[in-house]
Amino acid sequence: MRATLALAVTGLLAPSVHAQSATELQTQINDLQRQLDGMAESKGSEGWMVPGTNTAVTIGGYVKLDMIYDFDQDMGDSLFVAGLDTANDESDPSFRAHARQSRVRIKTTTPTDAGEVKTTVEGDFYGGGGNEIFSNSRGLRIRHAYGELNGLLAGQTWSNFMQFTAYPSTVDFDGPVGVSFIRQAQLRYTMPLGGGANFSVSAENPETTGFEDSRDNAPDLTAKYKWAGSAGGIEVAGLARSLQTDSATATGDDNAFGYGVLVAGRLNLTDATTVMAGAIFGDGVGRYIYSSFSNNDSSASRSGIGEAYIDANGDLETIEAYGANVAISQQWTPKFSSGLSYGRVEGDQPADLFPNSFETLQSVHFSNFYKVADPVTLGLELSFADKELANGESADNTRLQLAAQFDF
Incomplete structure (x- = not known):
């Protein structure tokens, strides 16, 4: 200058x-x-002004290294509990390191006569990639890509049927099971109600899992009330969806109605201590509960819970599923914090038809974060995952994870 x-x-x-x-x-x-x-x-x-326009651009994101040691079996880059192998009853420790969670974010703001237009595009490296022999290349994938104007949002981002109020921070990329965790294309409108509250509705991309030849004939519809204040926050959301199949085995009723209800809240006990909890219940809610989606297989080899199945009468029947999580976080010093979280998922699919589908999933995360400097955070986490199948088989794993994150 x-x-x-x-x-x-x-x-x-x-x-x-x-x-x-x-x-x-x-x-x-x-x-x-x-x-x-x-x-x-x-x-x-x-941000930086785009030449010849009144659009400001900001760039952000972070670089993150994860170093992972699994004591019992290799669970990959994140603690995907549904992926536990119940056929493996031996202890097979494994180690791996990756930087796939690193992400890049671009945001713009443009003042107009109609209001301020905002856009966001964000990606990470959890897409497909090369091998680990020499390149360790990973594909960039879209996480978020949406625009906003006067409460209207259009594009891909977190579902409106998701619990932001009670989502604990973990070193692991996924976090605990039992939470609503999904990003998809949608059209959403959010109306402020005053006093820290708002009400939002959305029409979102439908997708059905659990049986062959599913057909998406209508968007998934959601509505949510959210309040946040100095004492904490609360969210109550509802989901309605249409499930349909073109399978030849569906000789009876080939469509069904699915729904879900979500309640989540957090309470700031002190300036340094916060407790949070969330619960999801639904019939045909399926993939909206993290880890409960299924492969599209109506045979006995089907895994996961899924949304529905075709019964012996040829009718499409929805499946009840439940998810819950609780957590506490503690800010010990301005630089050091810890968190303890627990999550659980249960499904009510017929055990005689799907003996290999899981009945319950559980996970526990003990997470610790140390801020070396404003843009640099170290993380250390001990986690435990457990999976039980409808046929009585089970598997578990303990994981130790070290991470270094550099924000920009």
Whole structure:
């Protein structure tokens, strides 16, 4: 900035400089300094201006390294509890390291006569990729891509049927089971109610799991009330969906109605201590409960819970599913914090038809975070995962995870 100012002053000291008074020169220098200061403030608060427009762009995200040791069996890059292998009854420790959770985010804001237009595009590296022999390449995938104007949101982001109020922080990418965790394309409208409350409705992309030849004939519909204040917050949400199949085995009723109810809340016991809890219940709610989705297989080899199945009469029958989680977080010092969270999922699918589908999932996370500097955080987590099948088989795993995250 000083170099720019010096060049400008040098230009002013050309042949006409002797004709100007010292006062006039000082006035021009002061004006130029104010302009440069204003540009710096604008860049810091609003981002970089796109040339020829009034659109400001900001770039953010983080780089994260995860180092993982599984004591019992390899569970991959995240603690996906539904993926536990119940056929493996031996202890097979494994270690791996990756940077797939690293992400990049671009945001824009544009003032218009209709209001401020905002857009967000974010991606991470949990897409497909190469091998670990020499490149460890990973594909960039879309997490969020949406625009906003006056309470209207259009694009892909977190579902409106999701519990932000009671979602604990974990070192693991996934976090505890039993929470609502889903991103998809949607059209949403949020109406502020005042006093920290709002009401939102959405029409979202439908997708059905658990049986062959499913057909999505209508969007999933959601509605949510949310309040947040200094004492904590609460969310209550509802989901309605249409399930349909074109399978030849569905000789009876080939469509069904699915629904879900979500309640979540958090309470700030002190400035440093917070407790939170959430619960989800539904019939045909399926994939909206994290880890409860299923492969599209109506045979006895089907895994997961899914949303529905075709019964012996050829009718499409929905499946009840439940999810719950509780957590507590403690800020020990300005730099060090810890959290303990527990999650559980249960499904009510017929055990005689699907003996290999899981009946319950559980996970526990003991998470610790140390902020080395504002943009640098270290994480250490001990977690436990347990899976029980309808046929009585089970599997579990204990994981130790170390992470380093660099925000930008």
